[in-house]
Amino acid sequence: MRILIRNGRVIDPATNRDGKYDLLIEDNKIIEVSEKIDTDADKIINADNLWVMPGLIDMHVHLREPGFEHKETIETGSKSAARGGFTSICPMPNTNPPIDNEFMVEYIKVKAEREAIVNILPVGAITKGQLGEEMSNIGNMAAAGIVALSEDGKSVMNANLYKKAMIYSKNYNLPILAHCEEKSLAGKGVINAGSKALELGLSGISNDVEDIITIRDIILAESTGARLHLCHLSTEGAVRFLKEAKQRGVLVTAEVCPHHFALTVDDITGYDTNYKMNPPLRNRNDVDAILEALKSDIIDVIATDHAPHHEYEKNTTMDEAPFGIVGLETAVALTITELVDKGIITPMQMATKMSFNPAKILGINKGTLSEGSIADVVIIDPNFVGTVEPEKFASKSKNTPFKGRSIKGRVNYTFVSGIVVYDVANE
Amino acid sequence: MWNYKDFIGIKNLTKEDIKHILDLSFEMKQQMINDKAREIKQTRGNMTTLFFENSTRTKHSFYMAGQNIGLRVTDLAIGTSSVQKGESLMDTLQTIDSMGTDIIVMRHSESGSQEFAARNCKASIISAGDGTNEHPTQALLDAMTILDKKGSFEGLKVTIAGDILHSRVAKSNLYLLNKMGAKVTFTGPTTLVPKAITQMGAKVCYDLKESVKDADVVMGLRIQMERQNSGAFPDLREYNKTYGIDGAIFDYAKKDAILMHPAPVNWGVELDRSLFTAPYSVISEQVTNGVAVRMAVLYMIMEYRNNRK
Ligand SMILES: [Zn+2]
Numbered sequence: 001m002r003i004l005i006r007n008g009r010v011i012d013p014a015t016n017r018d019g020k021y022d023l024l025i026e027d028n029k030i031i032e033v034s035e036k037i038d039t040d041a042d043k044i045i046n047a048d049n050l051w052v053m054p055g056l057i058d059m060h061v062h063l064r065e066p067g068f069e070h071k072e073t074i075e076t077g078s079k080s081a082a083r084g085g086f087t088s089i090c091p092m093p094n095t096n097p098p099i100d101n102e103f104m105v106e107y108i109k110v111k112a113e114r115e116a117i118v119n120i121l122p123v124g125a126i127t128k129g130q131l132g133e134e135m136s137n138i139g140n141m142a143a144a145g146i147v148a149l150s151e152d153g154k155s156v157m158n159a160n161l162y163k164k165a166m167i168y169s170k171n172y173n174l175p176i177l178a179h180c181e182e183k184s185l186a187g188k189g190v191i192n193a194g195s196k197a198l199e200l201g202l203s204g205i206s207n208d209v210e211d212i213i214t215i216r217d218i219i220l221a222e223s224t225g226a227r228l229h230l231c232h233l234s235t236e237g238a239v240r241f242l243k244e245a246k247q248r249g250v251l252v253t254a255e256v257c258p259h260h261f262a263l264t265v266d267d268i269t270g271y272d273t274n275y276k277m278n279p280p281l282r283n284r285n286d287v288d289a290i291l292e293a294l295k296s297d298i299i300d301v302i303a304t305d306h307a308p309h310h311e312y313e314k315n316t317t318m319d320e321a322p323f324g325i326v327g328l329e330t331a332v333a334l335t336i337t338e339l340v341d342k343g344i345i346t347p348m349q350m351a352t353k354m355s356f357n358p359a360k361i362l363g364i365n366k367g368t369l370s371e372g373s374i375a376d377v378v379i380i381d382p383n384f385v386g387t388v389e390p391e392k393f394a395s396k397s398k399n400t401p402f403k404g405r406s407i408k409g410r411v412n413y414t415f416v417s418g419i420v421v422y423d424v425a426n427e
Numbered sequence: 428m429w430n431y432k433d434f435i436g437i438k439n440l441t442k443e444d445i446k447h448i449l450d451l452s453f454e455m456k457q458q459m460i461n462d463k464a465r466e467i468k469q470t471r472g473n474m475t476t477l478f479f480e481n482s483t484r485t486k487h488s489f490y491m492a493g494q495n496i497g498l499r500v501t502d503l504a505i506g507t508s509s510v511q512k513g514e515s516l517m518d519t520l521q522t523i524d525s526m527g528t529d530i531i532v533m534r535h536s537e538s539g540s541q542e543f544a545a546r547n548c549k550a551s552i553i554s555a556g557d558g559t560n561e562h563p564t565q566a567l568l569d570a571m572t573i574l575d576k577k578g579s580f581e582g583l584k585v586t587i588a589g590d591i592l593h594s595r596v597a598k599s600n601l602y603l604l605n606k607m608g609a610k611v612t613f614t615g616p617t618t619l620v621p622k623a624i625t626q627m628g629a630k631v632c633y634d635l636k637e638s639v640k641d642a643d644v645v646m647g648l649r650i651q652m653e654r655q656n657s658g659a660f661p662d663l664r665e666y667n668k669t670y671g672i673d674g675a676i677f678d679y680a681k682k683d684a685i686l687m688h689p690a691p692v693n694w695g696v697e698l699d700r701s702l703f704t705a706p707y708s709v710i711s712e713q714v715t716n717g718v719a720v721r722m723a724v725l726y727m728i729m730e731y732r733n734n735r736k
């Protein structure tokens with residue numbers, strides 16, 4: 001099987017290509033990228049005015065399986081990923097039971113093998129049961145194929161245990177994906193602390209909730225030499241600490257989610273629970289700091305924190321509703337609309353932050369369109385103009401605050417190992 | 428003219444809406460206190476009280492108000508219901524709604540629960556307080572009391588002391604008094620009076636005497652025991668010494684100032700016991716006005732429903 005993608009704008013950070021190229025896929029590999037490929041193919045795709053990027057990699061998703069299959073499954077989550085242009089996604093371990101030993105990792109891998117249409121790269125919990133009491137089976141999970149460690153949903157509050165896990169993880173060269181939240185300060189907060197919370201009578205989550213653990217984790221990364229990756233960074237302070245740590249050579253990277261650069265706390269309308277996520281939507285100055293850090297590459301990665309919840313779970317009060325929104329199928333459009341179109345980042349930076357850097361941080365051989373590599377490819381139409389339509393999502397859940405929002409850009413094709421897993425023509 | 432299905436907050440009301448309710452409230456009160464019970468405006472319909480937080484007084488006030496205007500009043504006793512067994516708010520609301528009540532008077536510990544109920548019920552929702560969001564009938568009865576004593580809101584200085592951060596009463600009062608032309612000053616410990624509330628149009632002052640100076644109205648708020656336990660201040664003794672209102676503090680206010688409190692009072696904490704019989708205290712009138720205001724609101728909502736049938 002040969003697929004020829006003609007005349008697209010190939011944007012590939014690994015080879016530093018950005019220009020008009022033809023790209024030829026044979027079976028599961030990219031076999032040629034050059035200005036003109038004259039050859040027969042089983043399928044020829046005209047990519048005039050389209051972007052051809054290495055398949056996107058989302059380091060931060062929640063697939064809810066096992067335990068919460070009413071929200072999402074490995075199968076539906078992978079379809080949502082394919083529709084969003086993602087060819088590899090990393091499910092967080094906060095399932096029920098959590099992914100904290102090699103048997104659970106095997107379970108995810110077997111399910112993925114059978115049902116997923118994109119690559120599923122599991123993340124293992126740092127502590128058993130994510131209870132923050134004992135180290136999980138990090139070594140066994142590494143052998144079973146996890147790509148990172150995370151306690152996502154919370155922080156390991158016991159600094160001694162956390163530090164030991166960081167040191168232990170070094171032997172397996174696994175990055176620590178850190179959700180930074182000081183639990184006692186966060187209290188029962190549901191949105192950003194400040195005048196909006198006061199007005200609505202809701203408990204607030206202040207910036208220091210995130211800042212304190214961010215700086216703690218940076219200090220521990222520095223003292224242990226472990227690789228730290230900050231998840232869903234949302235505050236001006238965290239950006240400042242990150243920048244300063246990078247300047248000193250600490251092994252730290254960071255991701256930001258589209259909602260944290262596309263929205264502020266002032267966008268929250270009434271008690272709409274689709275605006276409840278953790279970390280919460282912050283103030284303008286926080287968003288401005290994030291935009292600046294995306295531009296200057298202080299922030300390495302754009303990840304979605306795709307957090308599906310069933311409608312009945314979100315249709316309640318702000319206090320009762322679970323945190324989180326879906327993100328896989330809006331990430332490309334929001335990134336183009338809010339960052340690329342506004343001149344904050346280039347298309348090359350987009351490919352770097354959504355594919356090349358995640359691969360590098362996870363230490364996987366992906367995120368590239370170089371000849372001979374596995375054909376994980378996405379074709380994006382950056383000029384498409386439309387609105388966010390949750391009813392079309394492939395995800396089981398539709399919990400998004402972006403419903404009806406005008407956006408630019410969409411995914412036309414997604415290929416995983418040379419196979420078309422999404423084609424916009426089939427919508 | 429009232430044009431909303433529900434009554435869940437002051438924030439979105441106009442000055443005219445508020446005047447309309449207050450006029451009707453005074454009318455209701457006249458009939459009520461002059462023992463002309465047979466002349467009280469009557470309506471027909473069902474009303475269910477649904478109190479997820481205990482409040483014997485407020486519930487009883489609504490109960491009386493509903494009966495005074497001819498409603499058939501029932502209570503869903505949360506303490507003995509399946510709500511205790513983890514039934515969701517949505518389930519409870521849908522159950523009552525399906526039974527066909529006209530009005531649900533609800534109190535709930537979560538902010539926004541009234542809006543949620545209004546969105547999901549055919550019945551009219553009347554708020555008896557939600558979380559730290561609003562307690563609209565309390566603000567109305569306070570306004571009625573102030574108007575009765577002062578004749579107008581224009582330019583009045585209203586000082587409210589206590590736990591402003593967690594007070595739905597303070598917020599509903601702020602919305603209402605701002606709309607009507609009075610000026611609100613909040614005072615209390617820095618942990619309980621956030622500076623950010625100035626963005627909602629209040630003055631903030633952490634010195635009690637300074638706050639009370641030249642006030643027309645001084646209102647104490649109930650200090651909840653949980654606040655002390657949450658570490659917002661050391662203990663009730665210290666709170667009373669710093670922010671407790673007594674006769675000496677009251678001397679800083681205007682000569683004809685009135686003392687208000689949403690009740691029940693923690694005597695010896697936010698108010699000194701000596702104020703129990705103070706001539707400038709209007710606390711018991713607030714209670715009477717509470718019934719009148721609730722009669723007005725219930726009547727108004729029933730009129731709206733009947734006109735739409
Ligand atoms: Zn997280």
